Amino acid sequence: MKCLFSISLAFAACITGNAQNFSNEIRLNQVGFYPTGSKIAVVSAGNPGTAFTIKKTDSGEVVYQGTLSAPRVNAFSQRNTRIADFSAFQKKGSFVVEVAALGISHPFEIKEKVHEPVAVGALKGFYFQRVSAGLPERYAGKWQRPAGHPDDKVLVHPSAASRARPAGTAIASPMGWYDAGDYNKYIVNSGITMGTLMSLYEDFPAFCKTLKTDIPESGNALPDLLDEVLWNLRWMLTMQDPDDGGVYHKLTNAEFDGMNQMPHQAVKPRYVVQKSTTATLDFAAVMAQAARIFRAFETQLPGLADSCLVAAESAWTWATLYPDVLYDQKAMNDQFEPDVNTGAYGDQEVSDEWLWAAAELYLTTQNYTYYQTVVFFNNADLSVPDWSDVEALASYSLLRHQKLLEAPYDGDVPEFKARIIRLADLLIQDVDKHAYHTVMGKTAKDFVWGSSAHAANQGILLIQAYSLTRDRKYLDHALGNLDYLLGRNATGYSFVTGFGDKTPMHPHHRPSVADGIPEPVPGLLSGGPNPNQQDKCTTYPSRIPDESFTDDDCSYASNEIAINWNAPLVYLAVAIEVLMGE
Ligand code: 9MR
Numbered sequence: 175m176k177c178l179f180s181i182s183l184a185f186a187a188c189i190t191g192n193a194q195n196f197s198n199e200i201r202l203n204q205v206g207f208y209p210t211g212s213k214i215a216v217v218s219a220g221n222p223g224t225a226f227t228i229k230k231t232d233s234g235e236v237v238y239q240g241t242l243s244a245p246r247v248n249a250f251s252q253r254n255t256r257i258a259d260f261s262a263f264q265k266k267g268s269f270v271v272e273v274a275a276l277g278i279s280h281p282f283e284i285k286e287k288v289h290e291p292v293a294v295g296a297l298k299g300f301y302f303q304r305v306s307a308g309l310p311e312r313y314a315g316k317w318q319r320p321a322g323h324p325d326d327k328v329l330v331h332p333s334a335a336s337r338a339r340p341a342g343t344a345i346a347s348p349m350g351w352y353d354a355g356d357y358n359k360y361i362v363n364s365g366i367t368m369g370t371l372m373s374l375y376e377d378f379p380a381f382c383k384t385l386k387t388d389i390p391e392s393g394n395a396l397p398d399l400l401d402e403v404l405w406n407l408r409w410m411l412t413m414q415d416p417d418d419g420g421v422y423h424k425l426t427n428a429e430f431d432g433m434n435q436m437p438h439q440a441v442k443p444r445y446v447v448q449k450s451t452t453a454t455l456d457f458a459a460v461m462a463q464a465a466r467i468f469r470a471f472e473t474q475l476p477g478l479a480d481s482c483l484v485a486a487e488s489a490w491t492w493a494t495l496y497p498d499v500l501y502d503q504k505a506m507n508d509q510f511e512p513d514v515n516t517g518a519y520g521d522q523e524v525s526d527e528w529l530w531a532a533a534e535l536y537l538t539t540q541n542y543t544y545y546q547t548v549v550f551f552n553n554a555d556l557s558v559p560d561w562s563d564v565e566a567l568a569s570y571s572l573l574r575h576q577k578l579l580e581a582p583y584d585g586d587v588p589e590f591k592a593r594i595i596r597l598a599d600l601l602i603q604d605v606d607k608h609a610y611h612t613v614m615g616k617t618a619k620d621f622v623w624g625s626s627a628h629a630a631n632q633g634i635l636l637i638q639a640y641s642l643t644r645d646r647k648y649l650d651h652a653l654g655n656l657d658y659l660l661g662r663n664a665t666g667y668s669f670v671t672g673f674g675d676k677t678p679m680h681p682h683h684r685p686s687v688a689d690g691i692p693e694p695v696p697g698l699l700s701g702g703p704n705p706n707q708q709d710k711c712t713t714y715p716s717r718i719p720d721e722s723f724t725d726d727d728c729s730y731a732s733n734e735i736a737i738n739w740n741a742p743l744v745y746l747a748v749a750i751e752v753l754m755g756e
């Protein structure tokens with residue numbers, strides 16, 4: 175079908191009324207662009223010609239004409255792409271890209287603060303994940319739901335038994351966030367999630383104070399971001415055994431629930447399972463950072479900062495006594511009943527958790543014992559963090575608070591910086607040859623389970639490099655990765671539910687599956703392409719790394735959502751808003 179531009183209504187009907195008119199071969203950030211920022215669409219088609227135009231969505235008026243770049247070859251699919259760069263076009267409004275041979279792109283806006291709704295929506299995503307809370311319509315709209323999982327009588331699993339708490343003891347461990355599409359709560363994954371959100375607050379406190387997510391606590395004296403963090407912090411505090419400081423690895427059902435149950439319908443027994451060194455160190459890091467942040471809210475939350483610090487220090491002590499208690503679910507199941515077959519987060523490499531806990535504890539206490547216990551520069555290179563690799567979080571915090579490093583330790587500052595810059599330079603190398611002109615996806619290794627979070631975490635690393643150098647190229651490439659997440663990628667999806675035109679409608683997310691509402695819960699970041707297809711869904715279009723994504727709720731390996739994926743999205747969207755607004 176061809177669009178008619180003679181009257182504005184016809185054009186509006188054309189672009190909103192019928193999805194056929196959109197070309198899925200023109201891919202761009204479906205939310206939009208900053209007037210003075212870079213603006214790129216990628217055309218992935220055999221023979222698109224050489225020209226593109228920008229048109230107003232309401233009138234169809236052509237406002238810009240451009241030339242497509244020479245073709246680039248996508249290294250995974252061998253498909254040709256061409257870049258439509260319209261950065262020079264700086265007018266505000268709502269537009270589409272048109273390529274005559276193909277049709278029009280999804281509409282997008284050009285304006286200031288264009289990503290603020292994404293930042294707010296992604297943070298609000300955490301509200302929707304709250305455990306032990308009903309979500310009234312007032313805050314949750316049509317995604318309102320009754321409270322689930324009071325977690326007031328959680329059983330101590332035999333693997334977690336101690337003298338004071340024998341197996342079967344019931345403890346209260348309410349609140350927190352559901353980890354992902356499942357209803358369990360995992361300390362390791364809470365670790366990086368909380369660290370990322372609290373680091374966002376420490377990096378951009380003024381802007382974070384203005385972020386309003388319209389949650390029940392919005393009227394109180396705390397920024398909404400910290401109110402949200404508190405919901406999970408209070409749960410985490412209950413996961414520490416008060417008798418020895420060790421921290422349970424997770425709070426979980428024995429088996430995953432069925433997909434068709436809302437939280438309040440999923441009522442199987444829940445257990446706290448085996449303490450682990452990784453969980454305990456991640457907990458120590460989070461509590462130390464929280465102690466630092468909530469110290470400023472002593473009037474509103476008397477004693478909280480002290481409690482967090484005590485919790486952090488006793489967790490550290492436990493870890494020094496039990497440095498090798500790594501979580502091996504199979505070994506645990508061989509030894510104890512009932513078997514537990516939910517998420518393992520079974521990281522077997524604990525050196526990075528030591529660095530992170532040491533860094534946060536040192537920064538909060540200024541006790542150099544923590545700093546000296548670990549060796550910061552024993553690995554060759556820094557890596558983009560994920561739930562199992564938190565070394566970068568230590569570097570970010572130490573550099574943020576580098577004034578707290580006194581001689582001789584201030585001598586380490588240049589090396590912390592250099593390692594971040596080195597990694598950033600590696601990430602941005604040859605982006606101008608890449609099919610989508612993004613840092614994300616230069617290598618097939620980027621397409622892990624949760625690849626969207628990898629893109630967001632690359633973005634954070636680039637933001638850190640920008641903060642250290644003020645070299646604009648790092649910021650531009652961080653923005654490029656946000657563009658990737660919002661649609662400039664080989665699938666053509668914006669991976670954030672509810673943001674953009676073509677977004678996941680069927681994430682592997684139990685409430686979204688079970689609630690009977692056609693639209694999924696909004697503000698959640700879908701995992702993204704993952705050629706390993708561990709879920710064995712049959713609806714994947716392809717095994718090509720950057721295309722191996724299916725918007726099907728069977729697909730936990732490409733289309734689940736998770737708190738450790740949403741947190742870097744919140745960080746990236748907020749940081750971009752702040753820095754592009756400067
Ligand atoms: O729903 C579970 C999801 O949260 C996990 O990421 C995934 C992998 O651990 O497992 C999902 O649960 C599935 C289970 O592994 C196998 N049986 C079907 C379950 C729901 O699809």
Ligand code: 9MR
Nearest residue numbers: 353354355356517518519623624734736
């Ligand atoms: O994000 C995790 C990914 O790195 C692992 O490869 C995968 C399988 O162990 O598990 C992912 O985490 C899931 C967790 O185990 C259970 N809740 C849902 C998480 C996201 O899929």
